[in-house]
Amino acid sequence: MSDPEPAPVDEPGEREKTFDDLPLHPTLRRGVRDMGYRVPTPIQQTTIPEAVTGRDLIGTAQTGSGKTAAFLLPILERLLQHPPGRTYALVLTPTRELALQAEGFLRQLGRHTRVRGAAVYGGVGMEPQERALRGGAEVIVATPGRLLDHMSRGYVDFRALEILVLDEADRMLDMGFIPDVRRILRHLPTRRQTMLFSATMPPEVVQLSRDFLHEPRMLRVQEATVAAAGVSHRALPVPSHQKTDLLITLLKDPQLSSVLVFTRTKHRADRLARQLYQSHIDAGVIHGNRSQSQRVKALEAFRRGAHRVLVATDIAARGIDVEGITHVVNYDAPQDPETYVHRVGRTARAQRQGEAITFLLREDEDDFSRVEQFLGERIPRERLEGFRYEEDTSSRGGGSGPARPAGRGRPHGSRWGSPNSQPPRRNLTSTSRRW
Ligand code: AMP
Numbered sequence: 500m501s502d503p504e505p506a507p508v509d510e511p512g513e514r515e516k517t518f519d520d521l522p523l524h525p526t527l528r529r530g531v532r533d534m535g536y537r538v539p540t541p542i543q544q545t546t547i548p549e550a551v552t553g554r555d556l557i558g559t560a561q562t563g564s565g566k567t568a569a570f571l572l573p574i575l576e577r578l579l580q581h582p583p584g585r586t587y588a589l590v591l592t593p594t595r596e597l598a599l600q601a602e603g604f605l606r607q608l609g610r611h612t613r614v615r616g617a618a619v620y621g622g623v624g625m626e627p628q629e630r631a632l633r634g635g636a637e638v639i640v641a642t643p644g645r646l647l648d649h650m651s652r653g654y655v656d657f658r659a660l661e662i663l664v665l666d667e668a669d670r671m672l673d674m675g676f677i678p679d680v681r682r683i684l685r686h687l688p689t690r691r692q693t694m695l696f697s698a699t700m701p702p703e704v705v706q707l708s709r710d711f712l713h714e715p716r717m718l719r720v721q722e723a724t725v726a727a728a729g730v731s732h733r734a735l736p737v738p739s740h741q742k743t744d745l746l747i748t749l750l751k752d753p754q755l756s757s758v759l760v761f762t763r764t765k766h767r768a769d770r771l772a773r774q775l776y777q778s779h780i781d782a783g784v785i786h787g788n789r790s791q792s793q794r795v796k797a798l799e800a801f802r803r804g805a806h807r808v809l810v811a812t813d814i815a816a817r818g819i820d821v822e823g824i825t826h827v828v829n830y831d832a833p834q835d836p837e838t839y840v841h842r843v844g845r846t847a848r849a850q851r852q853g854e855a856i857t858f859l860l861r862e863d864e865d866d867f868s869r870v871e872q873f874l875g876e877r878i879p880r881e882r883l884e885g886f887r888y889e890e891d892t893s894s895r896g897g898g899s900g901p902a903r904p905a906g907r908g909r910p911h912g913s914r915w916g917s918p919n920s921q922p923p924r925r926n927l928t929s930t931s932r933r934w
Contacts, residue, residue: 521547526611527575531568534607540565543572545718546694551576553661553692555715557708561698562597562667563844567604570664570694574638575609577662583613584635585659589687591643591680593670595620595791596798596819601666602640614638621645622791629654643671643679650686661691668697668704674814677703684711699837730843732878734857734867741889742830742858743774748886749856750780750808755826757801759819759845760810763831771830772810782808785815813838819845827855832863836873 517538518531539547542560549556550573560566574588581587592598595618602618609616617631619641625648632639632655639646649655663684665671671680693712697704708715737745749755762768765786772784783797783806794815801809802821811819813833824846833839839857846853859867859880871878882888 516544521572522551523547523572523576524579526579527572527608529611530575530608531572533610534568534604536565536568540569542566542718543569546570547573549716549718550692550694553577555693555712556695556718557700557712557715558694558696558718559698559700560696560718561840561844566696567601567666568608570666570696571601571605571608574662574664575605575612575614578614578637579612581614581637583615583637586632586635586637586639586655586657587659588638588662588664589657589660590638590640590664590666591646591671591683592640592666593642593674593676594814595622595642596794596815597666598640598642599795605638605640616640619646619649621648625649632656643676643683646683647679650683657687660688663687663691663693665693665695665697665707668695668707669699669701672701672703677707680707681710698840729852730846730855731852732843732855732857732874732876734859734878734880735883736859736861736880738889739860743771745858745883745886746771746828746830747775747778747780748883749828750775756807757804757821757824758808758826758828759801759816759821759824759842760808760828760830761816761833761842762810762812765812767831768810768812775808775810780808781806782810784810785819786812787814789815813842816842816845821845825853827853829855829857832857832859832867833870834866836870839870840873 518528518536521539521544523531542558542564546556546558546566546569550570558566558569560569570590574590578587590598590601592601598618598620602616605614605616615636616638617628617636617640619628619632619639621642621644628645628649629652632649635656646655665680671677693715695704695708695712695715735745746760750758760771760782762771765788768784768786772782775782783800785794785797789797797806797809798819798821800806809819809821810830827843827846829839829842833842843853843855846855857867857878867878
């Protein structure tokens with residue numbers, strides 16, 4: 500096959516596009532309306548017309564861009580007239596949370612259709628999933644490892660498969676799933692439509708697309724990062740021993756009503772949740788060592804508002820889709836821009852506003868300036884009013900010294916280069932466009 504060539508994406512015209520402009524059956528438009536979606540997001544506008552034709556495509560889009568509906572709606576459209584009882588579509592996702600989320604969206608978007616979906620993921624019993632697979636759910640949403648387990652038992656029948664989606668391919672790569680994905684793909688009919696979604700295109704993902712996609716159309720969405728749309732950012736320098744106190748002080752502000760807090764490790768997540776609990780702050784915790792039912796429970800309590808705070812590690816937070824997260828707090832600063840974008844993408848989902856607050860140690864500064872460079876934006880350093888900062892004895896001066904004044908612009912001779920040089924800007928003006 501030939502290499503994917505980026506194709507220009509139509510800029511949405513003057514008039515705002517609606518779902519009525521997209522080639523979707525009225526029953527699906529009803530489903531969309533029931534979900535409360537008013538206008539299609541950019542990835543939906545570009546993907547849906549292409550995907551319903553059955554061609555292969557690559558979408559570079561983040562979680563938070565509306566990409567799940569961008570591939571589910573065409574799947575539903577294509578399966579509307581198919582007789583039930585066989586599996587026609589398979590969606591592979593990196594985490595169980597994403598699998599559950601996609602299966603949930605499928606159920607809601609397709610509620611006026613007969614199309615049935617099933618989620619297949621690890622950490623829970625095999626039997627209900629086996630029944631769904633044997634019963635021929637028309638759409639299977641699966642994590643690769645668990646699906647392979649089922650496939651090795653011989654009852655999975657993909658002979659009727661017509662559509663394959665590889666969701667968050669770069670994340671599957673990070674998590675070491677690409678060999679599993681390739682193993683699965685070898686068992687699928689070759690005459691099929693394949694859609695690959697990825698926030699970034701590392702070489703291994705490009706190779707995967709070369710091996711398994713046929714003349715794909717490349718759909719890039721102008722939105723460089725979710726982080727740029729509707730999220731404001733600030734950083735609070737702090738000595739490491741005061742992080743928890745700083746968080747507790749921050750949480751005195753009632754505007755932080757639904758807060759997702761990220762820590763670097765599972766151990767730190769547990770410890771922080773305990774400390775918050777001791778300070779009478781309702782906090783749930785979600786990380787890889789917790790059982791599936793504990794994770795679902797914590798997520799549900801957070802969703803309902805029973806926990807004001809959810810403490811999470813990065814892996815566990817993949818695919819967390821909770822309406823109305825007002826703040827993301829990086830208790831431990833992320834070490835690379837992508838992690839920052841993924842974390843921050845949990846707030847300001849769809850058309851809302853949100854705030855990202857990063858606690859910064861002195862030693863985090865280098866990594867954090869890479870984040871700023873990626874965003875093309877200088878994130879203001881601030882001091883929290885009313886908080887008693889102590890001397891930082893652990894590092895070179897720490898957050899105890901005066902924070903640089905809030906606002907943009909770096910001191911002369913900074914890593915952006917000469918005093919007049921600007922950080923590479925991403926297309927932030929177009930990203931702030933509302934959907
Ligand atoms: P995703 O990027 O698929 O994880 O979706 C992010 C969030 O956006 C989810 O909460 C979706 O329900 C929501 N969403 C998807 N499409 C739309 C739309 N057209 N309008 C408003 N919200 C949407």
